[in-house]
Amino acid sequence: MPASRYDIEIEQGATWSLILSLKKPNTLPVDLTGYTAKCQIRKTQSDDSDIIAEPTAEIQSPPTSGIIILTLSREVTTDLDFNTAFYDLVVRSADDKVSRLMRGTVTLSPRVTKWADEMAESGYSGYSGYSSP
Secondary structure (H helix, E strand, O other): OOOEEOOEEEEOOOOEEEEEEOEOOOOOEOOOOOOEEEEEEEOOOOOOOOEEEOOEEEEOOOHHHOEEEEEEOHHHHHHOOOOEEEEEEEEEOOOOOEEEEEEEEEEEEOOOOOOHHHHHHOOOOOOOOOOOO
16 A cells, blocks of 8 residues: 655744554554654655654554654754655554555745744844834
8 A cells, every 4th residue: 555645844943743643444543563653854755865854753652542643843843944855654563564654745834933042042133123104
């Protein structure tokens, strides 16, 4: 079965997460006992392309719930600098079988608003003023 396609958007400077609930065709959760999950974001679909980010891919307890949560911290998303990239999510079973669950594009939504401490770090000197007629 091919990987499901799901395109995502990450907001720069914000904590990002995606909760996936894996279900069988009969709508029962997929049992992820003994599985590990991995996700990477790369500039191109080539596996030798530089990794832009590697979200944590946590299988929730109990693993019989079929839930995987992907997360990137605010610190990581703040440093991201791309327009569009690619990702996929794979799982590996205890007996070393690998399945690609999802794939798609990642779009970065650039941040405009910053906290005062972030502006100080970047050398921002303050509001220059605005006057209206």
